[in-house]
Amino acid sequence: MSHKLTLQEIEDFSSEFNQDPQNKVIARAAQRSGVLEASYNDRVQSKLTRVFSTELDTDNVTNQKHSGRCWEFSTLNVLRHEFGKKYKAKNFTFSQAYNFFWDKIERANIFYDNILNTADKALDSREVKSALDFAGADGGQFHMAAALVAKYGVVPSYAMPETANTNNTTGFATALGDKLKKDALVLRKLKQEGKDEEIEKARKKFLSEVYRMTAIAVGEPPKKFDLEYRDDDKKYHLDKDLTPIEFLHKYLGDVDFDDYVVLTNAPDHEYDKLYGLPGEDNIEGSYKIKLLNVPMEYLTSAAIAQLKDGEAVWFGNDVLRQMDRKTGYLDTNLYKLNSLFGVDLDMSKADRLRTGAGEVSHAMTLVGVDEDNGEIRQWKVENSWGDKSGNKGYFVMNNDWFNKYVYEVVVHKKYLTDEQRKLAEGETIDLPLWDSLA
Numbered sequence: 001m002s003h004k005l006t007l008q009e010i011e012d013f014s015s016e017f018n019q020d021p022q023n024k025v026i027a028r029a030a031q032r033s034g035v036l037e038a039s040y041n042d043r044v045q046s047k048l049t050r051v052f053s054t055e056l057d058t059d060n061v062t063n064q065k066h067s068g069r070c071w072e073f074s075t076l077n078v079l080r081h082e083f084g085k086k087y088k089a090k091n092f093t094f095s096q097a098y099n100f101f102w103d104k105i106e107r108a109n110i111f112y113d114n115i116l117n118t119a120d121k122a123l124d125s126r127e128v129k130s131a132l133d134f135a136g137a138d139g140g141q142f143h144m145a146a147a148l149v150a151k152y153g154v155v156p157s158y159a160m161p162e163t164a165n166t167n168n169t170t171g172f173a174t175a176l177g178d179k180l181k182k183d184a185l186v187l188r189k190l191k192q193e194g195k196d197e198e199i200e201k202a203r204k205k206f207l208s209e210v211y212r213m214t215a216i217a218v219g220e221p222p223k224k225f226d227l228e229y230r231d232d233d234k235k236y237h238l239d240k241d242l243t244p245i246e247f248l249h250k251y252l253g254d255v256d257f258d259d260y261v262v263l264t265n266a267p268d269h270e271y272d273k274l275y276g277l278p279g280e281d282n283i284e285g286s287y288k289i290k291l292l293n294v295p296m297e298y299l300t301s302a303a304i305a306q307l308k309d310g311e312a313v314w315f316g317n318d319v320l321r322q323m324d325r326k327t328g329y330l331d332t333n334l335y336k337l338n339s340l341f342g343v344d345l346d347m348s349k350a351d352r353l354r355t356g357a358g359e360v361s362h363a364m365t366l367v368g369v370d371e372d373n374g375e376i377r378q379w380k381v382e383n384s385w386g387d388k389s390g391n392k393g394y395f396v397m398n399n400d401w402f403n404k405y406v407y408e409v410v411v412h413k414k415y416l417t418d419e420q421r422k423l424a425e426g427e428t429i430d431l432p433l434w435d436s437l438a
Contacts, residue, residue, distance in 0.1 A: 136177025328390020
């Protein structure tokens with residue numbers, strides 16, 4: 001069914017707009033300051049107090065700068081808080097560049113697998129196009145970060161510092177994406193021609209080239225390093241000649257990623273199901289992405305329980321919704337866009353996911369919650385945008401924002417029900433790369 005827009009209709013729209021003099025007043029404010037500033041609700045600051053009944057002992061924050069590495073930052077933030085609690089060193093930080101390096105190599109390898117496994121499909125098929133669109137990307141999921149840490153360990157931030165290409169990944173991501181897509185054409189042709197021996201030679205050559213590109217852009221990871229730091233009591237510590245895996249097992253050996261589950265709230269999918277995203281897995285033979293879909297109250301109760309036990313919580317969310325970077329407010333009433341435009345923009349969480357209006361666009365870390373007689377007032381959020389955002393890098397989130405725009409929390413299995421634990425250990429229902437949870 002089609003409709004041709006007529007000039008008379010346009011005239012009617014203009015007449016209707018100009019009948020209300022308030023529209024001109026609103027338009028001047030919006031055009032001068034932008035729709036967000038014009039609709040900003042300064043009343044929210046009276047409710048977001050930054051005082052929390054449960055709060056972890058934290059201090060400095062990290063900064064992912066111009067990159068899509070939030071999923072790595074949030075995972076390493078959870079680990080560094082655990083390290084800080086155990087060894088009284090709350091400002092200790094891990095190197096994100098180290099895990100970023102290995103992600104590029106591993107993700108290239110699994111990309112080649114996906115290209116070879118879909119060589120019988122048309123280049124413009126949804127499966128192949130989705131895989132190509134993912135080439136060179138930064139974004140990721142919790143289990144991807146867990147797989148990197150489990151295989152390669154971790155190093156202190158000083159052992160492998162950030163570079164210009166980790167602080168701003170655009171140039172390297174574009175170059176790497178172009179390289180992977182070009183390689184894909186070669187591998188598809190070899191596969192279609194049944195040249196298996198040539199495929200393995202080509203793959204090895206291509207992976208060596210990816211390694212060279214990443215080493216040039218990021219630097220080669222250290223094979224060994226000396227752990228050196230002062231704790232919160234100013235006591236000096238030195239542990240020499242550690243490998244990244246030795247460091248992980250010696251200092252964080254009681255952190256077992258097998259004990260954790262990603263609870264997701266995606267009401268456009270069936271609840272009490274374990275979903276997988278094989279198209280986003282980054283390491284062959286390691287952790288696979290698994291999302292246990294449950295009603296929102298389970299994400300809330302598990303996150304609070306983990307915080308009360310003194311452990312930070314990784315969470316995936318749609319951060320650009322109703323957020324002010326300067327103040328660090330996350331509040332569903334922050335911008336009164338419905339009032340500004342005189343239209344109803346509200347959608348259910350399920351409809352936002354179905355239409356693409358909602359997505360998991362960012363990962364952050366829960367480090368506090370404020371409760372009053374069972375009522376959740378607000379949450380303390382550690383972001384990875386540096387200390388110039390929010391209150392020295394920390395955001396405050398009201399509970400309505402948590403319910404509407406949080407989609408995932410990573411929690412210990414002990415906070416799940418018996419039935420949920422069984423589901424978490426079962427087989428996944430695998431979703432395609434174009435699914436709303438991808």
